[in-house]
Amino acid sequence: MTLRTALMTLAACLFTLGSASAQQAGDGKAFEELAREVPGFRMIVNKPPVPDTAFFDAERERTSLKDFGGKALLVNFWATWCTPCVREMPALNALARDLGGDDFAVVAIASGQQVGKHPDVFLREHQLEALDLYTDPHASLMALFETKTLPTTLLVDRSGRIVGGVIGETDWNTDEARALLAQLMTEE
16 A cells, blocks of 8 residues: 555545544553544544655755654644644643653644744744644645545554544643543553
């Protein structure tokens, strides 16, 4: 199966799957049960690997999701003009501040053309100091995942496989979401 086929399957799964069997993601039933408690979360059956598609860090250096190997990731695609994205950012900042480290990272990627403020100015003005700046000005990753919806959030396990996500807004700083992320961090 080609990477493109795997990613197309991922996009289709996010739209159509409510849950997977106990052996499909995370620690089986524990992960699945926790995932049900996060509004809008959908598990992915085939857990495709993250792509090696490049985006940029704060220094305008190329990076990719594979560069975060060994960490559980919350990958969020957002834009400065996107009202639901703006509402999600404080929760993502809290997660990055409280949980970020050797086992976990929030990778919030400003995707596509930004209208109004540049993402680094936006992060500063909104005091989102725990979030690192990442940009994908051509929305290459979103195109691979065949989504045009912002925000879109994916969870990636420590082995670099996408286990599920949310298309649209959700509160990632709830007890339920934190429990799901804690479970994700314990898995290899």
